Amino acid sequence: MKRGKAWVMALLCGTFFFAGHADAATIHTVKRGDTLWKIAKQYGVPLKQLKQKNRKGDLLYPGEQLVIPDAGITAAEKDLLARLVHAEAKGEPYAGKVAVATVVLNRVDHPDFPDTIRDVIYERSGGHYAFTPVANGTINEPADRESYRAVEEALAFRGLGNGSLYFYNPKTAKSNWLRSRPVTVVIGNHVFAK
Structure with a gap:
């Protein structure tokens, strides 16, 4: 009889343990x-x-x-990403802001880039930062509400897009290599590519 009670107690305790875990x-x-x-x-x-x-x-x-x-993303990372979106896509359509955030997330998920939002944003290659706002300091300006919304949408969209890893303004971009990348979409003044 004791064995039966012990089994019932173990079952009940296990149930409470898992219920606590679910909470x-x-x-x-x-x-x-x-x-x-x-x-x-x-x-x-x-x-x-x-x-x-x-x-x-x-x-x-x-x-x-x-x-x-x-x-898997902290509030500080969301804030940093929103500040990048604000600085890179100020004046661009909302879809362009979502696409900028998506490029960063795609890079985090891609084996050729760093594994964190912070490391992707502050990545240097050939002595230059990957994103202009890091180089010119506008990354330090606060983001607006729309940039935060764009980050939330990009997070929800994560893993479902067309794999854009780059974006540039064709009027100001000087890199022939960047211009040679396959274009995925054009939104506002930005060309997105992979």
């Missing part, structure tokens, strides 16, 4: 009008990762609970 994760209860895209943007997590974590297709049901995966 540590961020849980989102689906409301009417929610979409996976909106939820991914709200939490700043990749849509692809949100679907994988919850083994989801595209259908959601009100009351359903979703586990929100860890985005």
Whole structure:
């Protein structure tokens, strides 16, 4: 009889342990009008990762609970990325701001570039910084609200785009190598390429 009680207690303790573990994760209860895209943007997590974590297709049901995966990006990294977006894409369409943030995230995910947002933004090659705002100091200016929104959207979009790794303004870019890269999209005054 003692063995049976011990097994029941172990089962109960294990259940409480796992329940406690689940509480540590961020849980989102689906409301009417929610979409996976909106939820991914709200939490700043990749849509692809949100679907994988919850083994989801595209259908959601009100009351359903979703586990929100860890985005793997700190508030400081989001701020730095938003400041880069603000400095690089000031005056550009919103889609261009999202695309600039996406280039940085694509570089983080690509084996030929550094593994963190900070290291990608401050990367030097041939004695020059990869991004003009780092060289001229405008990276230190505060970002506007739209730049933060663009970062959240780029995070939600992460892993779903066309793989842009570079962008440039064709009116000011001097690099023939950069101009030789396959163009993925043109938004405003920026050409995006891979």
